[in-house]
Protein backbone atom coordinates (compact mmCIF):
# COMPACT_ATOMS: atom_id res chain seq x y z
CA UNK A 1 0.00 0.00 0.00
CA UNK A 2 1.20 3.54 -0.69
CA UNK A 3 1.45 5.93 2.26
CA UNK A 4 -1.60 7.71 0.80
CA UNK A 5 -3.58 4.46 0.69
CA UNK A 6 -2.69 3.74 4.31
CA UNK A 7 -4.12 7.10 5.35
CA UNK A 8 -7.30 6.39 3.37
CA UNK A 9 -7.54 2.95 5.01
CA UNK A 10 -7.17 4.54 8.46
CA UNK A 11 -9.98 7.00 7.60
CA UNK A 12 -12.31 4.18 6.55
CA UNK A 13 -11.51 2.14 9.65
CA UNK A 14 -12.04 5.16 11.89
CA UNK A 15 -15.47 5.69 10.33
CA UNK A 16 -16.34 2.15 11.42
CA UNK A 17 -14.75 2.57 14.87
CA UNK A 18 -16.82 5.72 15.42
CA UNK A 19 -20.04 4.06 14.28
CA UNK A 20 -19.30 1.04 16.45
CA UNK A 21 -18.60 3.21 19.51
CA UNK A 22 -21.89 5.07 18.95
CA UNK A 23 -23.97 1.89 18.81
CA UNK A 24 -22.00 0.06 21.54
CA UNK A 25 -20.61 -2.41 18.99
CA UNK A 26 -17.24 -4.14 18.58
CA UNK A 27 -14.08 -2.56 20.03
CA UNK A 28 -11.56 -0.85 17.74
CA UNK A 29 -9.17 -3.79 17.72
CA UNK A 30 -11.87 -6.08 16.35
CA UNK A 31 -12.99 -3.50 13.80
CA UNK A 32 -9.40 -3.26 12.52
CA UNK A 33 -8.97 -7.05 12.32
CA UNK A 34 -12.28 -7.39 10.50
CA UNK A 35 -11.40 -4.63 8.02
CA UNK A 36 -8.15 -6.35 7.04
CA UNK A 37 -9.77 -9.80 6.86
CA UNK A 38 -11.39 -8.78 3.58
CA UNK A 39 -8.37 -6.80 2.28
CA UNK A 40 -5.78 -9.46 1.66
CA UNK A 41 -3.63 -7.08 -0.41
CA UNK A 42 -2.40 -5.46 2.81
CA UNK A 43 0.86 -6.88 4.14
CA UNK A 44 1.94 -7.00 7.77
CA UNK A 45 3.83 -3.70 7.51
CA UNK A 46 0.72 -2.04 6.06
CA UNK A 47 -1.41 -3.40 8.87
CA UNK A 48 0.98 -2.15 11.52
CA UNK A 49 1.22 1.29 9.92
CA UNK A 50 -2.56 1.65 9.50
CA UNK A 51 -3.21 0.45 13.03
CA UNK A 52 -0.74 3.02 14.33
CA UNK A 53 -2.51 5.78 12.38
CA UNK A 54 -5.92 4.70 13.70
CA UNK A 55 -4.80 4.63 17.33
CA UNK A 56 -2.85 7.89 17.05
CA UNK A 57 -5.88 9.61 15.54
CA UNK A 58 -8.13 8.28 18.30
CA UNK A 59 -5.73 9.59 20.93
CA UNK A 60 -5.59 12.99 19.23
CA UNK A 61 -9.37 13.58 19.47
CA UNK A 62 -11.27 14.35 22.66
CA UNK A 63 -14.96 14.16 21.82
CA UNK A 64 -16.35 11.66 19.31
CA UNK A 65 -15.23 12.87 15.86
CA UNK A 66 -17.91 13.36 13.24
CA UNK A 67 -15.95 11.31 10.71
CA UNK A 68 -12.77 9.33 10.31
CA UNK A 69 -11.48 12.03 7.99
CA UNK A 70 -11.98 14.71 10.66
CA UNK A 71 -10.07 12.51 13.12
CA UNK A 72 -7.17 12.07 10.69
CA UNK A 73 -7.15 15.82 10.01
CA UNK A 74 -6.80 16.40 13.75
CA UNK A 75 -3.80 14.07 13.80
CA UNK A 76 -2.39 15.81 10.69
CA UNK A 77 -2.33 19.11 12.57
CA UNK A 78 0.48 17.76 14.73
CA UNK A 79 2.29 15.76 12.05
CA UNK A 80 3.67 17.65 9.05
CA UNK A 81 4.17 14.42 7.09
CA UNK A 82 0.43 13.76 6.85
CA UNK A 83 -1.19 16.75 5.04
CA UNK A 84 0.75 16.17 1.75
CA UNK A 85 -0.68 12.62 1.62
CA UNK A 86 -4.18 14.04 1.12
CA UNK A 87 -3.41 14.45 -2.58
CA UNK A 88 -6.43 12.95 -4.31
CA UNK A 89 -4.33 10.41 -6.20
CA UNK A 90 -5.54 6.81 -6.69
CA UNK A 91 -6.50 5.26 -3.29
CA UNK A 92 -5.55 8.53 -1.52
CA UNK A 93 -7.83 10.79 0.51
CA UNK A 94 -9.21 13.85 -1.27
CA UNK A 95 -7.18 17.06 -0.90
CA UNK A 96 -7.81 19.11 2.25
CA UNK A 97 -10.22 21.91 1.46
CA UNK A 98 -9.68 25.46 2.68
CA UNK A 99 -11.51 25.88 5.98
CA UNK A 100 -12.10 22.13 6.45
CA UNK A 101 -12.45 21.53 10.19
CA UNK A 102 -10.55 18.80 12.04
CA UNK A 103 -12.18 16.98 14.95
CA UNK A 104 -11.86 18.54 18.40
CA UNK A 105 -8.68 17.85 20.34
CA UNK A 106 -8.86 17.00 24.03
CA UNK A 107 -8.69 14.25 26.57
CA UNK A 108 -12.32 13.17 26.44
CA UNK A 109 -15.82 14.52 25.78
CA UNK A 110 -16.29 17.67 27.83
CA UNK A 111 -18.63 16.25 30.47
CA UNK A 112 -16.13 13.50 31.15
CA UNK A 113 -13.14 15.86 31.32
CA UNK A 114 -15.11 17.77 33.96
CA UNK A 115 -15.80 14.61 35.99
CA UNK A 116 -12.08 13.75 35.84
CA UNK A 117 -11.16 17.26 36.94
CA UNK A 118 -13.50 17.01 39.94
CA UNK A 119 -11.66 13.79 40.80
CA UNK A 120 -8.29 15.57 40.66
CA UNK A 121 -7.24 14.34 37.21
CA UNK A 122 -6.14 17.32 35.11
CA UNK A 123 -3.13 18.42 33.04
CA UNK A 124 -0.35 15.85 32.82
CA UNK A 125 -2.32 13.26 34.79
CA UNK A 126 -5.18 13.51 32.30
CA UNK A 127 -2.84 13.45 29.31
CA UNK A 128 -1.18 10.30 30.65
CA UNK A 129 -4.51 8.47 30.40
CA UNK A 130 -3.91 8.46 26.63
CA UNK A 131 -0.27 7.39 26.71
CA UNK A 132 0.82 4.04 25.26
CA UNK A 133 0.65 1.13 27.63
CA UNK A 134 3.56 -1.28 27.95
CA UNK A 135 2.98 -5.02 28.16
CA UNK A 136 3.07 -6.46 31.66
CA UNK A 137 3.13 -10.11 32.57
CA UNK A 138 2.68 -11.97 35.84
CA UNK A 139 4.78 -15.04 36.44
CA UNK A 140 2.44 -17.78 37.63
CA UNK A 141 3.76 -18.74 41.06
CA UNK A 142 2.00 -22.12 40.76
CA UNK A 143 4.45 -23.10 38.03
CA UNK A 144 7.44 -20.77 38.15
CA UNK A 145 9.12 -17.89 39.92
CA UNK A 146 10.21 -14.52 38.55
CA UNK A 147 13.67 -14.89 40.07
CA UNK A 148 14.49 -18.11 38.23
CA UNK A 149 12.24 -18.33 35.17
CA UNK A 150 14.25 -18.14 31.93
CA UNK A 151 12.36 -16.08 29.31
CA UNK A 152 13.41 -15.12 25.76
CA UNK A 153 13.75 -11.49 26.87
CA UNK A 154 14.53 -10.05 30.30
CA UNK A 155 11.71 -7.79 31.43
CA UNK A 156 11.80 -4.93 33.88
CA UNK A 157 10.76 -6.17 37.35
CA UNK A 158 7.60 -4.50 38.62
CA UNK A 159 6.58 -3.69 42.18
CA UNK A 160 4.15 -6.63 42.15
CA UNK A 161 6.35 -9.55 43.22
CA UNK A 162 5.84 -11.66 40.09
CA UNK A 163 5.42 -8.82 37.59
CA UNK A 164 7.64 -8.05 34.59
CA UNK A 165 7.31 -5.26 32.06
CA UNK A 166 8.02 -5.43 28.30
CA UNK A 167 7.58 -3.02 25.41
CA UNK A 168 4.10 -3.06 23.85
CA UNK A 169 3.70 -5.71 21.14
CA UNK A 170 6.29 -8.08 22.63
CA UNK A 171 5.01 -11.44 21.34
CA UNK A 172 4.83 -13.06 24.79
CA UNK A 173 1.89 -15.23 23.78
CA UNK A 174 4.20 -17.06 21.39
CA UNK A 175 6.73 -17.89 24.10
CA UNK A 176 6.99 -21.44 25.42
CA UNK A 177 6.50 -20.11 28.97
CA UNK A 178 3.10 -18.72 27.93
CA UNK A 179 2.03 -21.97 26.31
CA UNK A 180 3.17 -23.78 29.46
CA UNK A 181 1.07 -21.53 31.70
CA UNK A 182 4.12 -20.09 33.45
CA UNK A 183 3.19 -16.51 32.55
CA UNK A 184 -0.03 -14.50 32.13
CA UNK A 185 -0.56 -11.09 30.56
CA UNK A 186 -1.77 -8.79 33.34
CA UNK A 187 -1.29 -5.06 33.90
CA UNK A 188 0.99 -4.23 36.83
CA UNK A 189 -1.79 -2.20 38.50
CA UNK A 190 -4.16 -5.14 38.24
CA UNK A 191 -1.51 -7.32 39.91
CA UNK A 192 -1.21 -4.80 42.75
CA UNK A 193 -4.97 -4.81 43.35
CA UNK A 194 -4.78 -8.60 43.76
CA UNK A 195 -2.19 -8.12 46.52
CA UNK A 196 -4.81 -6.14 48.42
CA UNK A 197 -6.96 -9.30 48.63
CA UNK A 198 -4.12 -11.06 50.49
CA UNK A 199 -5.75 -14.40 49.58
CA UNK A 200 -4.29 -17.32 51.52
CA UNK A 201 -4.28 -21.09 51.13
CA UNK A 202 -7.32 -22.78 52.69
CA UNK A 203 -9.54 -19.69 52.56
CA UNK A 204 -12.94 -19.30 50.91
CA UNK A 205 -12.63 -16.46 48.43
CA UNK A 206 -15.42 -15.11 46.23
CA UNK A 207 -14.37 -13.30 43.05
CA UNK A 208 -17.71 -11.61 42.48
CA UNK A 209 -17.00 -10.11 39.03
CA UNK A 210 -14.54 -12.62 37.66
CA UNK A 211 -15.02 -11.96 33.94
CA UNK A 212 -12.47 -14.01 32.02
CA UNK A 213 -10.63 -14.72 35.25
CA UNK A 214 -7.57 -12.43 35.06
CA UNK A 215 -7.66 -11.82 38.80
CA UNK A 216 -9.06 -15.27 39.65
CA UNK A 217 -5.84 -16.85 38.35
CA UNK A 218 -3.72 -14.46 40.41
CA UNK A 219 -5.78 -15.24 43.53
CA UNK A 220 -5.40 -18.99 42.97
CA UNK A 221 -1.62 -18.54 42.73
CA UNK A 222 -1.62 -16.50 45.92
CA UNK A 223 -3.64 -19.29 47.60
CA UNK A 224 -1.16 -21.94 46.41
CA UNK A 225 -4.12 -23.78 44.84
CA UNK A 226 -5.55 -24.56 48.30
CA UNK A 227 -9.00 -23.55 49.47
CA UNK A 228 -12.18 -22.57 47.68
CA UNK A 229 -12.27 -19.93 44.97
CA UNK A 230 -15.68 -19.06 43.51
CA UNK A 231 -15.49 -17.13 40.24
CA UNK A 232 -18.83 -15.42 39.58
CA UNK A 233 -20.14 -13.28 36.76
CA UNK A 234 -23.38 -12.49 34.95
CA UNK A 235 -21.76 -12.74 31.51
CA UNK A 236 -21.68 -16.32 30.28
CA UNK A 237 -19.28 -15.65 27.40
CA UNK A 238 -16.72 -13.94 29.60
CA UNK A 239 -16.91 -16.52 32.36
CA UNK A 240 -16.50 -19.35 29.85
CA UNK A 241 -13.00 -18.05 29.04
CA UNK A 242 -11.84 -18.93 32.55
CA UNK A 243 -11.80 -22.75 32.25
CA UNK A 244 -9.17 -23.03 29.46
CA UNK A 245 -7.05 -20.34 31.10
CA UNK A 246 -7.26 -22.09 34.47
CA UNK A 247 -6.22 -25.36 32.86
CA UNK A 248 -3.19 -23.80 31.21
CA UNK A 249 -2.24 -22.09 34.48
CA UNK A 250 -2.67 -25.29 36.50
CA UNK A 251 -5.39 -23.71 38.66
CA UNK A 252 -7.56 -26.43 40.21
CA UNK A 253 -9.50 -24.56 42.91
CA UNK A 254 -11.57 -22.16 40.80
CA UNK A 255 -15.25 -23.02 40.37
CA UNK A 256 -17.39 -20.82 38.15
CA UNK A 257 -20.81 -19.52 39.11
CA UNK A 258 -22.99 -17.87 36.48
CA UNK A 259 -25.50 -15.48 38.09
CA UNK A 260 -28.63 -13.79 36.79
CA UNK A 261 -28.31 -9.99 36.88
CA UNK A 262 -30.27 -8.56 39.83
CA UNK A 263 -30.63 -12.07 41.29
CA UNK A 264 -27.01 -12.58 42.30
CA UNK A 265 -27.97 -13.22 45.94
CA UNK A 266 -29.97 -16.32 44.99
CA UNK A 267 -27.03 -17.88 43.14
CA UNK A 268 -24.73 -17.06 46.06
CA UNK A 269 -27.05 -18.43 48.77
CA UNK A 270 -24.70 -21.36 49.66
CA UNK A 271 -21.91 -18.91 50.43
CA UNK A 272 -23.76 -16.33 52.56
CA UNK A 273 -21.70 -15.62 55.70
CA UNK A 274 -19.00 -18.08 54.58
CA UNK A 275 -16.39 -16.03 52.73
CA UNK A 276 -13.04 -15.02 54.16
CA UNK A 277 -12.67 -12.53 51.33
CA UNK A 278 -14.86 -11.11 48.58
CA UNK A 279 -13.19 -9.36 45.66
CA UNK A 280 -15.44 -6.96 43.78
CA UNK A 281 -13.62 -6.09 40.56
CA UNK A 282 -16.67 -4.12 39.59
CA UNK A 283 -18.05 -3.16 36.19
CA UNK A 284 -17.05 0.49 35.69
CA UNK A 285 -16.46 3.29 33.23
CA UNK A 286 -13.00 1.96 32.36
CA UNK A 287 -11.48 5.45 32.48
CA UNK A 288 -8.28 3.81 33.73
CA UNK A 289 -7.91 1.66 30.61
CA UNK A 290 -7.96 4.34 27.90
CA UNK A 291 -4.26 3.72 27.22
CA UNK A 292 -5.33 0.43 25.66
CA UNK A 293 -8.84 1.36 24.50
CA UNK A 294 -8.86 5.06 23.69
CA UNK A 295 -12.27 4.75 22.03
CA UNK A 296 -13.70 3.83 25.46
CA UNK A 297 -14.05 7.62 25.95
CA UNK A 298 -16.52 7.73 23.09
CA UNK A 299 -18.65 4.85 24.35
CA UNK A 300 -19.26 6.17 27.84
CA UNK A 301 -22.42 8.17 28.52
CA UNK A 302 -23.65 9.76 31.74
CA UNK A 303 -26.46 7.20 31.82
CA UNK A 304 -23.98 4.31 31.53
CA UNK A 305 -21.84 5.78 34.28
CA UNK A 306 -24.91 6.04 36.53
CA UNK A 307 -25.85 2.45 35.69
CA UNK A 308 -22.45 1.00 36.62
CA UNK A 309 -22.10 3.03 39.81
CA UNK A 310 -25.53 1.65 40.82
CA UNK A 311 -24.30 -1.92 40.27
CA UNK A 312 -21.14 -1.15 42.24
CA UNK A 313 -23.02 -0.04 45.35
CA UNK A 314 -25.44 -2.98 45.07
CA UNK A 315 -22.56 -5.48 44.84
CA UNK A 316 -20.77 -3.85 47.77
CA UNK A 317 -23.86 -4.34 49.94
CA UNK A 318 -24.24 -7.92 48.74
CA UNK A 319 -20.63 -8.64 49.65
CA UNK A 320 -21.37 -7.70 53.28
CA UNK A 321 -23.80 -10.63 53.38
CA UNK A 322 -21.17 -12.97 51.95
CA UNK A 323 -18.32 -12.37 54.37
CA UNK A 324 -18.07 -14.07 57.72
CA UNK A 325 -17.23 -11.99 60.80
CA UNK A 326 -13.64 -10.82 60.39
CA UNK A 327 -13.90 -11.36 56.63
CA UNK A 328 -12.77 -8.72 54.16
CA UNK A 329 -14.20 -7.00 51.11
CA UNK A 330 -11.87 -5.66 48.45
CA UNK A 331 -13.39 -3.11 46.10
CA UNK A 332 -11.64 -2.46 42.79
CA UNK A 333 -12.50 -0.39 39.74
CA UNK A 334 -10.32 0.43 36.72
CA UNK A 335 -11.40 4.03 36.98
CA UNK A 336 -10.01 7.34 38.19
CA UNK A 337 -13.41 8.87 38.85
CA UNK A 338 -14.17 9.38 42.54
CA UNK A 339 -17.79 8.33 42.05
CA UNK A 340 -16.42 4.87 41.23
CA UNK A 341 -13.62 5.01 43.77
CA UNK A 342 -13.15 7.12 46.89
CA UNK A 343 -16.73 8.45 46.79
CA UNK A 344 -18.29 5.03 46.25
CA UNK A 345 -16.23 3.47 49.05
CA UNK A 346 -16.91 6.30 51.50
CA UNK A 347 -20.65 6.03 50.88
CA UNK A 348 -20.43 2.26 51.44
CA UNK A 349 -18.71 2.69 54.80
CA UNK A 350 -21.39 5.19 55.82
CA UNK A 351 -24.17 2.72 54.86
CA UNK A 352 -22.48 -0.25 56.51
CA UNK A 353 -21.23 0.76 59.97
CA UNK A 354 -20.05 -2.81 60.67
CA UNK A 355 -17.46 -2.51 57.89
CA UNK A 356 -14.16 -0.94 58.83
CA UNK A 357 -11.70 0.39 56.26
CA UNK A 358 -8.17 -1.00 56.40
CA UNK A 359 -4.97 0.75 55.42
CA UNK A 360 -3.33 -1.00 52.49
CA UNK A 361 0.41 -1.50 52.74
CA UNK A 362 1.12 -1.47 49.01
CA UNK A 363 4.03 0.88 48.30
CA UNK A 364 2.35 2.56 45.32
CA UNK A 365 -0.67 4.65 44.53
CA UNK A 366 -2.08 7.79 46.06
CA UNK A 367 -4.21 7.44 49.22
CA UNK A 368 -7.72 8.55 48.37
CA UNK A 369 -10.94 8.19 50.33
CA UNK A 370 -9.87 5.23 52.44
CA UNK A 371 -8.25 3.40 49.53
CA UNK A 372 -5.47 3.79 46.98
CA UNK A 373 -5.60 5.13 43.47
CA UNK A 374 -3.04 4.02 40.87
CA UNK A 375 -2.59 6.15 37.79
CA UNK A 376 -0.67 5.98 34.52
CA UNK A 377 1.22 9.17 35.40
CA UNK A 378 2.28 8.35 38.97
CA UNK A 379 2.48 4.58 38.88
CA UNK A 380 2.96 3.71 35.20
CA UNK A 381 -0.01 1.35 35.42
CA UNK A 382 -3.57 1.45 34.19
CA UNK A 383 -5.76 3.60 36.44
CA UNK A 384 -7.30 1.72 39.38
CA UNK A 385 -9.00 2.39 42.69
CA UNK A 386 -8.63 -0.30 45.36
CA UNK A 387 -9.86 -0.35 48.95
CA UNK A 388 -10.36 -2.98 51.63
CA UNK A 389 -12.79 -3.15 54.53
CA UNK A 390 -13.28 -5.78 57.24
CA UNK A 391 -16.51 -6.94 58.86
CA UNK A 392 -16.31 -6.35 62.58
Ligand SMILES: C[S@@+](CC[C@H](N)C(=O)[O-])C[C@H]1O[C@@H](n2cnc3c(N)ncnc32)[C@H](O)[C@@H]1O
Pocket residue numbers: 208209210211212213214215216232233234235238259261262264281282283284311315
Ligand atom coordinates in the same frame (compact mmCIF):
# COMPACT_ATOMS: atom_id res chain seq x y z
C1 LIG B 1 -13.74 -5.25 35.33
S1 LIG B 1 -14.57 -6.59 34.69
C2 LIG B 1 -13.85 -7.94 35.54
C3 LIG B 1 -12.49 -8.30 35.09
C4 LIG B 1 -11.93 -9.54 35.71
N1 LIG B 1 -12.06 -9.56 37.16
C5 LIG B 1 -10.47 -9.73 35.35
O1 LIG B 1 -9.59 -9.47 36.17
O2 LIG B 1 -10.21 -10.13 34.20
C6 LIG B 1 -16.15 -6.48 35.43
C7 LIG B 1 -17.02 -7.70 35.27
O3 LIG B 1 -18.21 -7.48 36.01
C8 LIG B 1 -19.21 -8.23 35.39
N2 LIG B 1 -20.53 -7.80 35.92
C9 LIG B 1 -21.37 -6.89 35.46
N3 LIG B 1 -22.49 -6.84 36.23
C10 LIG B 1 -22.32 -7.75 37.20
C11 LIG B 1 -23.11 -8.18 38.29
N4 LIG B 1 -24.30 -7.68 38.53
N5 LIG B 1 -22.63 -9.15 39.07
C12 LIG B 1 -21.42 -9.69 38.84
N6 LIG B 1 -20.60 -9.32 37.82
C13 LIG B 1 -21.06 -8.36 37.01
C14 LIG B 1 -18.98 -8.01 33.92
O4 LIG B 1 -19.57 -9.01 33.16
C15 LIG B 1 -17.44 -8.02 33.85
O5 LIG B 1 -16.99 -9.29 33.51
